[in-house]
Amino acid sequence: xxxxxxxxxxxxxxxxxxxxxxxxxxxxxxxxxxxxxxxxxxxxxxxxxxxxxxxxxxxxxxxxxxxxxxxxxxxxxxxxxxxxxxxxxxxxxxxxxxxxxxxxxxxxxxxxxxxxxxxxxxxxxxxxxxxxxxxxxxxxxxxxxxxxxxxxxxxxxxxxxxxxxxxxxxxxxxxxxxxxxxxxxxxxxxxxxxxxxxxxxxxxxxxxxxxxxxxxxxxxxxxxxxxxxxxxxxxxxxxxxxxxxxxxxxxxxxxxxxxxxxxxxxxxxxxxxxxxxxxxxxxxxxxxxxxxxxxxxxxx
Amino acid sequence: xxxxxxxxxxxxxxxxxxxxxxxxxxxxxxxxxxxxxxxxxxxxxxxxxxxxxxxxxxxxxxxxxxxxxxxxxxxxxxxxxxxxxxxxxxxxxxxxxxxxxxxxxxxxxxxxxxxxxxxxxxxxxxxxxxxxxxxxxxxxxxxxxxxxxxxxxxxxxxxxxxxxxxxxxxxxxxxxxxxxxxxxxxxxxxxxxxxxxxxxxxxxxxxxxxxxxxxxxxxxxxxxxxxxxxxxxxxxxxxxxxxxxxxxxxxxxxxxxxxxxxxxxxxxxxxxxx
Numbered sequence: 298x299x300x301x302x303x304x305x306x307x308x309x310x311x312x313x314x315x316x317x318x319x320x321x322x323x324x325x326x327x328x329x330x331x332x333x334x335x336x337x338x339x340x341x342x343x344x345x346x347x348x349x350x351x352x353x354x355x356x357x358x359x360x361x362x363x364x365x366x367x368x369x370x371x372x373x374x375x376x377x378x379x380x381x382x383x384x385x386x387x388x389x390x391x392x393x394x395x396x397x398x399x400x401x402x403x404x405x406x407x408x409x410x411x412x413x414x415x416x417x418x419x420x421x422x423x424x425x426x427x428x429x430x431x432x433x434x435x436x437x438x439x440x441x442x443x444x445x446x447x448x449x450x451x452x453x454x455x456x457x458x459x460x461x462x463x464x465x466x467x468x469x470x471x472x473x474x475x476x477x478x479x480x481x482x483x484x485x486x487x488x489x490x491x492x493x494x495x496x497x498x499x500x501x502x503x504x505x506x507x508x509x510x511x512x513x514x515x516x517x518x519x520x521x522x523x524x525x526x527x528x529x530x531x532x533x534x535x536x537x538x539x540x541x542x543x544x545x546x547x548x549x550x551x552x553x554x555x556x557x558x559x560x561x562x563x564x565x566x567x568x569x570x571x572x573x574x575x576x577x578x579x580x581x582x583x584x585x586x587x588x589x590x591x592x593x594x595x596x597x
Numbered sequence: 598x599x600x601x602x603x604x605x606x607x608x609x610x611x612x613x614x615x616x617x618x619x620x621x622x623x624x625x626x627x628x629x630x631x632x633x634x635x636x637x638x639x640x641x642x643x644x645x646x647x648x649x650x651x652x653x654x655x656x657x658x659x660x661x662x663x664x665x666x667x668x669x670x671x672x673x674x675x676x677x678x679x680x681x682x683x684x685x686x687x688x689x690x691x692x693x694x695x696x697x698x699x700x701x702x703x704x705x706x707x708x709x710x711x712x713x714x715x716x717x718x719x720x721x722x723x724x725x726x727x728x729x730x731x732x733x734x735x736x737x738x739x740x741x742x743x744x745x746x747x748x749x750x751x752x753x754x755x756x757x758x759x760x761x762x763x764x765x766x767x768x769x770x771x772x773x774x775x776x777x778x779x780x781x782x783x784x785x786x787x788x789x790x791x792x793x794x795x796x797x798x799x800x801x802x803x804x805x806x807x808x809x810x811x812x813x814x815x816x817x818x819x820x821x822x823x824x825x826x827x828x829x830x831x832x833x834x835x836x837x838x839x840x841x842x843x844x845x846x847x848x849x850x851x852x853x854x855x856x857x858x859x860x861x862x863x864x865x866x867x868x869x870x871x
Contacts, residue, residue, distance in 0.1 A: 313696070315694065315775055316694035319694075319779070322687070323684055323686070323746050323750065324702065331717060333720075334716075334719070335716065341719070348723075394611070403604070404608055408612065416855055416857075416861055417851055417854065417855070419861060420804075421847050421851060422803070422846050423822075424804075424822040425846055427825070428828070429840075432629065440625060440642060481865075483862070484862045519870055522866045535807045536804070540825055554714070558715050570719055574719065581712075582708065586708075
């Protein structure tokens with residue numbers, strides 16, 4: 298038996314152009330503001346050029362060699378990853394707890410309140426957060442050390458001590474982004490069908506069993522999305538940390554984006570900053586491409 | 598019964614604690630903006646005080662914060678308007694047509710969303726400096742498209758798909774052009790979705806510090822988040838004024854964020870989370 302086949306309908310030429318009429322302007326704009334600068338960065342990365350110091354001179358892979366052997370660049374990368382591997386698990390655990398708490402039926406108005414409040418840290422201007430951190434974590438007169446004093450803990454030199462400063466920006470990052478994880482996981486929990494939930498509630502009292510066998514499978518896409526996007530957001534992090542101490546004290550909180558900014562706009566070494574940009578870009582694109590395809594596999 | 602009450606109490610305490618952690622820095626910001634310079638650093642903290650609005654007046658007079666807010670508003674509205682003008686048709690094209698490369702194009706928007714800002718900043722700065730366009734809001738409006746367009750496109754594709762195709766076919770039979778259908782039939786039906794996309798993209802545009810303090814650093818051109826950085830230069834930080842400015846800067850975005858709180862997760866993950 299032969300399968301019935303549909304004859305391909307010949308689409309007139311004019312119809313083929315129609316989608317480009319709609320999509321084209323945005324593509325041209327993004328090519329201009331996104332891709333074109335990226336190409337330029339790649340070009341500069343093979344040149345020795347300091348802003349305001351004569352024309353760029355081709356120097357092959359010198360910038361890349363300098364970058365990869367510079368302890369400053371490597372330590373910024375490592376610091377960014379340390380920042381990520383400390384904050385991300387805490388954000389996931391705390392975010393999941395909040396999402397599960399919001400999924401309960403008790404304390405309805407409090408749940409609604411928290412749901413709305415979760416948006417606040419995400420929406421708040423990061424540079425304002427940075428200034429607020431400086432005020433609240435002031436060593437002698439800040440409210441955080443006052444709180445520690447009430448608990449009988451000696452004051453911590455948050456802004457002056459390198460380890461304390463890194464801890465401080467980590468806590469701030471967790472404050473800013475745990476709500477995002479909570480909201481994403483909350484949305485995933487909302488996809489658990491009502492009847493399945495009711496059925497399992499009749500079946501078992503055990504919270505763990507209900508979580509492990511019913512909720513977790515529905516949470517998986519949300520967890521993946523949280524990890525992926527939080528990784529991206531962390532690599533992009535600039536505003537909050539910059540407005541706390543511009544990466545200081547010393548280079549204690551200098552993440553990769555701050556490092557590149559410093560080389561480019563305070564050291565004016567465009568060539569070197571471009572090489573670092575290209576390397577960072579490659580890491581992010583590889584990361585993005587590997588995850589995007591399966592993250593959106595239901596789409597398109 | 599008692600076990601139920603205990604669970605309820607624990608649940609309430611946990612959520613109450615979370616609410617407190619979120620709110621406290623905000624309380625501190627608003628309270629500090631209404632305290633005198635002495636009261637701000639008084640320990641133990643003064644919880645009850647007579648609100649004093651001198652910091653707001655000082656921020657307006659000394660720091661020209663209103664000008665910065667106006668600059669932010671111009672840049673934000675401009676960036677969102679441009680992003681929707683090109684992004685909404687793009688979303689419509691992707692929603693209504695399947696063509697060679699359409700899915701690759703849709704993912705390419707995501708790649709832009711993941712772009713590290715500092716990477717595009719360097720050549721953009723050099724270009725703007727060459728064209729003598731530093732301190733020109735148009736530069737910011739253009740560079741913000743790297744994140745405005747992806748948000749608008751991804752949020753609107755689903756919106757357009759949800760509009761029944763029968764409506765468009767009826768209009769087509771009436772002789773309306775494809776673009777006319779998009780503009781007069783489909784677009785008006787998705788105004789709520791466009792509003793959400795506009796607010797979300799607007800929050801990011803308003804909050805940006807990195808692009809703004811490099812590309813529009815001038816006193817008359819700087820945007821509101823840049824003003825925050827200007828306080829760091831001085832010997833003594835005038836905390837009352839800083840916090841008064843902070844309240845004025847965050848007010849609009851917090852209100853905007855709360856207005857679209859149901860869509861934040863979906864928006865930030867570009868639709869990966871339903």
